[in-house]
Amino acid sequence: MSESFGLLLSYPGQVIKRYLAREKFTRIFAIFILLLIILFVGISIYATTIGGLNFISRDIEIRDALYFYIAQLFYLLVFVLSFGNSILVIAASFARKSHQWIMATPSFSIMAFVNLFQLLASSLWIFLAVIIPVLVGIAQFMGVDGLQLFLSFVLTTALIIIGSICGVLAYMLSVYLLRYFSRLLGQNIVSQSLAIILLVISSVLMIALFWRIAIPQDFVKFFDGNYIVQMQTMKEQLIYLPTFGIAQVLHDLLFCSNIFGTTYTIIFTVLTLGLFIITYVLLDKNYLIMWQLLQEGNYIAEKENSKLYSHRSYNFPAVNAVHNIIDKELLLIWRDKKNLLWFVIVIGLWVAQTAVSWRVTANANNYGDGYVFPDFVYALILAIGLYFISALALRFVFPTFSAERKVAWILGVAPISPWNIAVGKLLIYTGIFLFLGSPIVIANFVILGFGFFPALLYWIVFSLSVILIVLLAIYLSIAHPNRFSSDPETLSTTLPGLAFTSLALGGTIIIANIMYLVLSNVDLVVLLVLLITVLNLLLTSLTYNASEKFEYAGEIIA
């Protein structure tokens, strides 16, 4: 048992060793770029934190209440990220067929620990990239001592663990609920996709409930009256947040240098450890049962002649090759519940941002008609939109050729050129992103009170930028296909993946900045449109050339 345990724990180290065994220089360079990106993101977040706090501190009437509000929102975000990540990791671990051999040995129970370890490790990247810069920024601005900064790290780690544990427990609960319903119905309905759908529905219901209770409160009223009144109003509303208590401790630690912050940090840490142990014991006891329940979908013998597992097959009515590629991509996105969940999460965040814009604008308008937002807000809306599109493109478009390496033979032997495949993928992903993104972007324009003509120009810039991002992802995918991995998460950390991330994010910042600078001058906006069009044509030509040299199989087959 202990030997297999050691072997499994040494696995990540071996993966890194193997990763560096080939193309050492390129891969060290890729790691270097990844660290640079993390550093860049960290410094940006640190600078934004200091800048934001500086800005807030100028308004002495609402300053202190706003600090409390920021602590609450910050911890809510950390919790949601850890919770969501934990569900994705635990669900993936039950779907992995490569674990079958471990589950067939008497040491199967180590998987419970390995999974908890994996999901905590994968949640902690948030700590590196986002949390440390924010906490250091706040600590430096407020002038708190090293011990309090350290305690805020401890407290935040505890929150990440709590978020992750809640994800695991929610997933377990969802599987057991499905098992209960299976018994009631007399047929097995336990599956990965249903468990995740159940969780998504529950989360949406909880958010809706919270929205009903807390959001109707006028944001501006949060900051009405003196400090005591402000805090009272906020606490009455925000107490429904799952992170309310722990966020209050962070506020006490960093913003108030309060002794209670130290005491409660210790209490929360002990509670977290206890909760972790309980979760581990529960998962350990139930892991095999859950595995068996979720694996039933993989046993094929009884399925092959069972009507129960039948689907309505699509006919591929078109004869045109590009049209068929589009149909195929749409069908596969629709059939993969994990893909749909990704779309729901990203689009959900985008809609949430729009809802906040709507709320803030409505509040602002209550206190004076025709409130005009500063120009940077309009540029920011564009940047946020393109950022969400980049995130979707990194997950779906960039890995597209590499992810199909095992099925490449189907397209590779058929009389269809790689260029036609690339065009099909360009059309379908641009179409989906514009179909989903345009209404949200237009809603933002309406909310912020844009005129028709500026809104049209903005939408044209947005649409051309979406094409640019998708083209960039397809070009990098076809020019640098990966022969070793089909996993989108792994592919996004390869050198071409990092190049896409850097170029897409850099391009988004540049386009949004140019838009900000030229906002009042229509001629200059037209120039920006021309510039993006030229870039699109250039990338199209590069993609065509890369498709001419594309091979469906690579060195790995030898």
Add this chain to the structure above:
Amino acid sequence: MIKIKGVSKKFKDKTIIHNLDLSIKKGEFYALIGPNGAGKSTLIKLLSGLLQPTKGEILLDGINIVENPKEAKALIGYIPDEPTVWDGMTGFEFMNFVGALYNIPASQREKDIKKLLKIYKLTGTEHQLYQDYSRGVRQKYSILAALLHNPSILLIDEPIVGLDPISIDITKNILDIFVKDGGTVLMVTHTLFVAQELATRIGIFEKGKLKIEGTYKELVDRANLPTKTSLDDVYKNYLV
């Protein structure tokens, strides 16, 4: 007809296929056997247009696959060693999609698919997802998909892995009829009894080169082995 003229394939510094010349006539069943890593699968992938040769020329019924890939690929049916298909497709969708790629009209496709499914008695499984199929069923679908557009050349990489004995017989029958109808087959395999039964010519491939080729009888004779020696023993005689 398949004509390979001076073909080499290099991956970076490593040469996998060395200046290969090979000609397979129309109506001929050619089996290529050899140890793991000899370059057999790479050769099949070169012929099917999944890879481009570093040097040399490949002609399929007189059409150069590098210069006219669309025309050449329309002639080929390819059966891979790993019958991996998108998990989210049903067997029917997979065959329909493949048919659409070969420009077969939708109404024709449906009729042909129904007819083909009967060969392996797969009717009833076609609307289930690929992820739910066993290895053998996947293999059967990939064999049927290769036949859907009536190719004149079949390129096969390990045709019977995962198939039960009855399905193996059906597969052998399919290939036999295909050749008798004038089709050309190049098959790469480690299942030597199939090669011995079906192939009109057998080539032994090693380190990217054709070591020896001929009919089964010629290979036995050249090795001075008894007439009834199995291909297994012939193979070992040449390679061990």
